Amino acid sequence: MEAVLHRAVVYTNRIxxxxxxxxxxxxxxxxxxxWQGAVVSGLVKPxxxxxxxxxxxxxxxxxxxGELAVHLGVSIARVLEGFLLAxxxxxxxxxxxxxxxxxxxxxxxxxxxxxxxxxIAWLPMAILWFGIEExxxxxxxxxxxxxxxFINVLEGIRQTDQKYVELSQVLEVPRGKxxxxxxxxxxxxxxxxxxxxxxxxxxxCVVAAELSAGMKGIGFMLTDARSLAQTDKVFVGMLxxxxxxxxxxxxxxxxxxxxxxxRGAFTGV
Amino acid sequence: MTAKDHLVxxxxxxxxxxxxxxxPVLEDISLCVKAQEFVxxxxxxxxxxxTLLRIICGLDTDYRGAVALRGKKISGPGLDRGIVFxxxxxxxxxxxxxxxxxxxxxxxxxxxxxxxxxKLALVGLSGFEKAYPAQLSGGMAQRVAIARALVNQPDILLxxxxxxALDALTRLKxxxxxxxxxxxxxxxxxxxxxxxxxxxxxxxxxIVMSDRPGTIKKEFAVDLPHPRNRSxxxxxxxxxAICHEFHEDLx
Numbered sequence: 001m002e003a004v005l006h007r008a009v010v011y012t013n014r015i016x017x018x019x020x021x022x023x024x025x026x027x028x029x030x031x032x033x034x035w036q037g038a039v040v041s042g043l044v045k046p047x048x049x050x051x052x053x054x055x056x057x058x059x060x061x062x063x064x065x066g067e068l069a070v071h072l073g074v075s076i077a078r079v080l081e082g083f084l085l086a087x088x089x090x091x092x093x094x095x096x097x098x099x100x101x102x103x104x105x106x107x108x109x110x111x112x113x114x115x116x117x118x119x120i121a122w123l124p125m126a127i128l129w130f131g132i133e134e135x136x137x138x139x140x141x142x143x144x145x146x147x148x149x150f151i152n153v154l155e156g157i158r159q160t161d162q163k164y165v166e167l168s169q170v171l172e173v174p175r176g177k178x179x180x181x182x183x184x185x186x187x188x189x190x191x192x193x194x195x196x197x198x199x200x201x202x203x204x205c206v207v208a209a210e211l212s213a214g215m216k217g218i219g220f221m222l223t224d225a226r227s228l229a230q231t232d233k234v235f236v237g238m239l240x241x242x243x244x245x246x247x248x249x250x251x252x253x254x255x256x257x258x259x260x261x262x263r264g265a266f267t268g269v
Numbered sequence: 270m271t272a273k274d275h276l277v278x279x280x281x282x283x284x285x286x287x288x289x290x291x292x293p294v295l296e297d298i299s300l301c302v303k304a305q306e307f308v309x310x311x312x313x314x315x316x317x318x319x320t321l322l323r324i325i326c327g328l329d330t331d332y333r334g335a336v337a338l339r340g341k342k343i344s345g346p347g348l349d350r351g352i353v354f355x356x357x358x359x360x361x362x363x364x365x366x367x368x369x370x371x372x373x374x375x376x377x378x379x380x381x382x383x384x385x386x387x388k389l390a391l392v393g394l395s396g397f398e399k400a401y402p403a404q405l406s407g408g409m410a411q412r413v414a415i416a417r418a419l420v421n422q423p424d425i426l427l428x429x430x431x432x433x434a435l436d437a438l439t440r441l442k443x444x445x446x447x448x449x450x451x452x453x454x455x456x457x458x459x460x461x462x463x464x465x466x467x468x469x470x471x472x473x474x475x476i477v478m479s480d481r482p483g484t485i486k487k488e489f490a491v492d493l494p495h496p497r498n499r500s501x502x503x504x505x506x507x508x509x510a511i512c513h514e515f516h517e518d519l520x
Contacts, residue, residue, distance in 0.1 A: 166328055167358050170346045171372045171421075181371055185362040262362040262401050 050232040055239070058232035067221075072240060075206050075217040078134065079248075082141025083202040087195060090146045094153025094194075098187075099179065111150070119144035119201075120208045127213055137209045137217070144205035145198035152194025156187025192256045196249060203245045275457050276302040276325065276425060281334035283320060293482035294320050298334070300476065300485065302425075307451055307458045309472035311465055311511065317483030318461040322429050325459065326352050338424060348374070351418030352427040355434055357410040359402040365389070365413050366398040372417045388416040391450060408439040412446065419454065428460040432467070444470055448495060465511050469504060470497050477514045487514055 032052050038044050039051040046054065062068040097104040119140050126136035160183050168178045210219025218237055225233035281298040284291040294317045302308050312318040323329040324336060327346035336343045338350065359368045369385040389395050392412035402410055411431060418426055428447070432440040444467060451458055462468055468475045472491050479486040489511060497504055 163354070163356070163358050164360065167354075169328060170326060170350075170352055172346060172348055172374070173371065177371075177375075181363065181367075182360060185360070188362075260362075262403065 047229060047231055050235060054232045055235045058230075059236045059239075062233065062236055068236065068240060071216065071218045071221040071237075072244065075210065075219065076244065078137045078217065079141060079199075079202045079206050082138045082206070083145050083199055085138065085142045086145035086149055086198055086202065089142070090149030090194065090198065091153050091191065094150045094191075095157065098154050098157030099183070115147050119205050120212070123209060123212055133214050133216060137206060137214065140209045141202045141205045145202040148197035148201055149191075149194040152190045152197070153187065156190025156194075157183055159190070160186050189256075189260050192252065192259065196252045196256075199248050199252060200245065203241070203248065207241055274301050275304040275306070275339060276300075276459070277335070277337050278325075279335040281321075281324065281332060281336060283317070283324065283329070283332045295324075295332075296482040296484050298483070298485055302457060302459060304457055305455050307460070307471055307473045308476060309460045309462060309468040309474070310476045310478060311462055311468045312478035312483065313480050313515065314463060316478045316480030318478055319429055321478075321483065322352070322427050322459065322461050325425075326350055326427055348421045349424045350427060351421065351423035351425070352429065353411070353414050353418045353431045355430045357402070357407075357414040359410055359413055359417075361402050363402075364398065365394070365400050365402070365405075368402070368413060369417050369420050372420050374421075384420055388420045389413075391419070391453070392416045392446070406439075407435050408443055411435065411443060415447070415450065419450075419456065423456065425457045425459065428458060430462055431460070433462070433464075440464075440467070445496070447471065452495070465508055465515075466499065469508050469511065470499060475507075475511060477511060 035049070036051050036053065039046055039049055050058075059068070093107070097107060122143060123136060123140060126139045130136045130139050164182050164186070168182060173181075206217065207219040207222075210217035211223055212219075214220055218241060222234050222237045225231070225237065278298055278300040281295055282293065283295040284293055286292070298321065300308075310318050310321065320329060324332050325338075325343065327343055327350065330344055341349075359365075360371060363371060366385050366389075369388060370381060373381050373384065385398070386395070389398065392415050394409060394412055394416065397405070397409070397413075402413070405413065415431070431447075432443045435443060447458075447460075448471060450456075460468075460471060469491060475489040475491060476485055477487045477489070478484065489507060491507060493501070493503055493507075
């Protein structure tokens with residue numbers, strides 16, 4: 001009986017989704033229509049704004065000859081490396097400074113001073129230090145993703161409810177257990193938010209860094225196509241940046257609902 | 270001090286220091302609680318009754334005077350005292366059993382499991398081990414909090430307006446429950462409340478506190494057998510007398 005009910009709910013949800021789907025599709029359809037119309041009517045030059053049909057053709061071509069896959073692959077690999085490094089550093093340093101006041105006093109000022117420098121401003125030096133391809137890119141990505149992760153981890157630890165601290169004092173809970181059972185689970189939603197924002201930054205940083213220097217990656221593909229006046233390729237590149245970015249974020253969101261399940265645990269009424 | 274004196278408070282005073290100098294919160298509080306007694310402290314909000322409980326609990330160690338449990342001076346929190354706060358303070362990310370386990374010092378898993386089951390049965394929540402706090406009603410969550418406070422077998426249970434946030438009907442039910450637990454476990458209890466009827470219904474003794482600074486104004490022994498009839502003449506008279514301490518003009 002319960003299973004049947006559950007299924008019925010799933011189906012009604014699907015029908016509702018279909019019913020509201022047109023609202024989501026409407027805006028992109030209108031934009032594509034106007035875009036195509038503007039070019040076909042001769043209002044704008046195709047080289048400045050290639051029509052959607054031409055962009056689509058270019059995409060099929062680039063998918064076919066593997067050009068897109070190669071550049072995207074390079075960029076994604078860089079993002080993952082840089083992001084993982086930033087996650088380790090951000091979570092580690094955030095936890096350390098959240099839990100140890102001495103460490104916080106020692107490093108807080110320095111970190112706050114470095115933070116306002118846009119990651120991309122480090123590129124000239126990064127190229128000198130780490131080389132024009134992988135090293136400098138990963139450095140920029142790590143730097144860009146580090147701060148949102150670090151700040152959210154720290155904030156997550158700082159907002160630990162004083163009431164739970166008192167409770168743990170009364171129960172004489174050892175420090176390790178308190179960190180494991182109270183501080184970390186309480187900070188987890190913040191940590192995941194930080195990771196999500198950090199991943200977004202990482203993706204933006206890789207494109208920015210590749211636009212400025214190097215011969216590989218999706219950002220390089222954009223500048224390269226522009227210098228050859230292949231604007232349809234530029235659009236393909238831009239669209240794939242959007243799609244991959246969205247996919248990465250969705251992945252982390254799924255992870256969030258999995259890990260922080262106690263928040264949505266209420267199943268009554 | 271006699272052998273039966275369990276908790277002894279002598280000339281307790283507590284100040285808060287602010288820009289106007291010392292602000293007294295508690296003044297000259299002396300109180301002896303015997304083992305297995307159920308003492309209820311009533312007072313208006315802000316009279317320092319919660320501070321008194323926090324001092325006994327060991328959360329507030331900045332006081333003058335002497336507070337000792339079974340002859341041992343209180344200088345910090347300890348497992349010999351359990352406390353139930355007004356809010357349940359269950360960790361929302363842990364299941365009911367996890368919340369009780371959190372209170373236990375690391376021991377044998379099987380023994381912990383038995384203790385948890387025992388205390389949940391005591392508060393009438395067997396079978397809810399796997400529930401998350403968000404799935405419980407306010408009354409149920411407070412029962413889990415009581416079970417958690419009792420899981421270390423404290424010498425004394427401190428209750429800081431534990432039913433203050435519950436609706437009237439749940440509150441009546443919880444009063445019966447805490448009474449049943451008290452009679453079964455024979456734990457010494459001190460409850461703080463602003464509900465006079467609750468105090469007369471539960472207490473072996475009712476302590477009335479004055480406010481600003483908090484002092485013990487009067488003490489009432491309640492010699493009525495349990496379960497007490499809330500509409501019995503003696504009950505109502507006692508309630509009236511305590512009410513009188515608060516609002517002379519109401520009578």
